Amino acid sequence: MxxxxxxxxxxxxxxxxxxxxxxxxxSIEGIRQFGKLTIREGVIKGVASSxxxxxxxxxxxNTLILDLTFDRMTGYTRKLVLRAVRKELIEMLREAxxxxxxxxxxxxxxxxxxxxxxxxxxxxxxNAILHWADEYGLLNN
Amino acid sequence: xxxxxxxxxALGKKLIDFIYYEAIIEKSENExxxxxxxxxxxxxxxxxxxxxxxxxxxxxxxxxxxxxxxxSSFISDSENNSSTCSKQExxxxxxxxxxxxxxxxxxxxxxxxxxxx
Numbered sequence: 001m002x003x004x005x006x007x008x009x010x011x012x013x014x015x016x017x018x019x020x021x022x023x024x025x026x027s028i029e030g031i032r033q034f035g036k037l038t039i040r041e042g043v044i045k046g047v048a049s050s051x052x053x054x055x056x057x058x059x060x061x062n063t064l065i066l067d068l069t070f071d072r073m074t075g076y077t078r079k080l081v082l083r084a085v086r087k088e089l090i091e092m093l094r095e096a097x098x099x100x101x102x103x104x105x106x107x108x109x110x111x112x113x114x115x116x117x118x119x120x121x122x123x124x125x126x127n128a129i130l131h132w133a134d135e136y137g138l139l140n141n
Numbered sequence: 142x143x144x145x146x147x148x149x150x151a152l153g154k155k156l157i158d159f160i161y162y163e164a165i166i167e168k169s170e171n172e173x174x175x176x177x178x179x180x181x182x183x184x185x186x187x188x189x190x191x192x193x194x195x196x197x198x199x200x201x202x203x204x205x206x207x208x209x210x211x212x213s214s215f216i217s218d219s220e221n222n223s224s225t226c227s228k229q230e231x232x233x234x235x236x237x238x239x240x241x242x243x244x245x246x247x248x249x250x251x252x253x254x255x256x257x258x
Contacts, residue, residue, distance in 0.1 A: 035251075035255065036248075036251065037248065055232070059244050059247070059248050061244070063240065063241060063244040064241060065237070065241060065244050065245045065248055066234065067234065067235040067237075068232045068233070068234050068235075069232060069233055069235070070231055070232040071231045071232065074231050074232070079214070083210075084232055088234060089252065092245050092248065092249050092252075093249050093252060093253070093258070095245065095246075095249070096245070096246050096249030096250065096253070097249075099246055100246075100250075102253075104253065104258040105258065106203075107206065108256075108258060109252075109256065109258050110206065112256040112258070113252070113256070
């Protein structure tokens, strides 16, 4: 049976694991899906502060394909995680293009990956604003 | 140090409808640094975003993209008129094993197909 995932309001990810340290900080591992890929974010939360410690991306077979460790005291923002994942995915495409002896439009890849990742990280905000606009009759259809 | 200004108004380019930007780049013998991005409207500076980004690893063709990222970051992250943006790569990536390299290649192939690249 699958465990029930609790959504973290601040970060928007589903909480996979939580560890409460004696110092009072909470160590949280959150996950979100990006197509077939799973993004796991390591966050340390204190009072009015959240720090990003790691980002790991797994493929559909649960193989670790990106393993990023952040500098100490890196403040958590979704945008920061998005940027890091986007940068590393494009780097991965570059590597693959060399291996496969093919070319690709890097700007196009940047825009398309950015658009999809934005939906993954900020989709709920977009839905909320659309819902709000709909309630006030601001949408045409 | 020389200070160069790439003025997008002069180049006839703009960011969105009425917003323009210019990049202030300092060149020394060893490296070029993007030290500020000015956001302009009607020829006047709306805001100056101070940066300290080495351009050595960026191709000039990607400078536009970098600047747009800085401006987006400024808009979304700051409520002040002036902000200091540092390079966002405050992390290091663990070198992948051979098995992971193979998986990365497959994932890249999927992304090429998914996004028609």
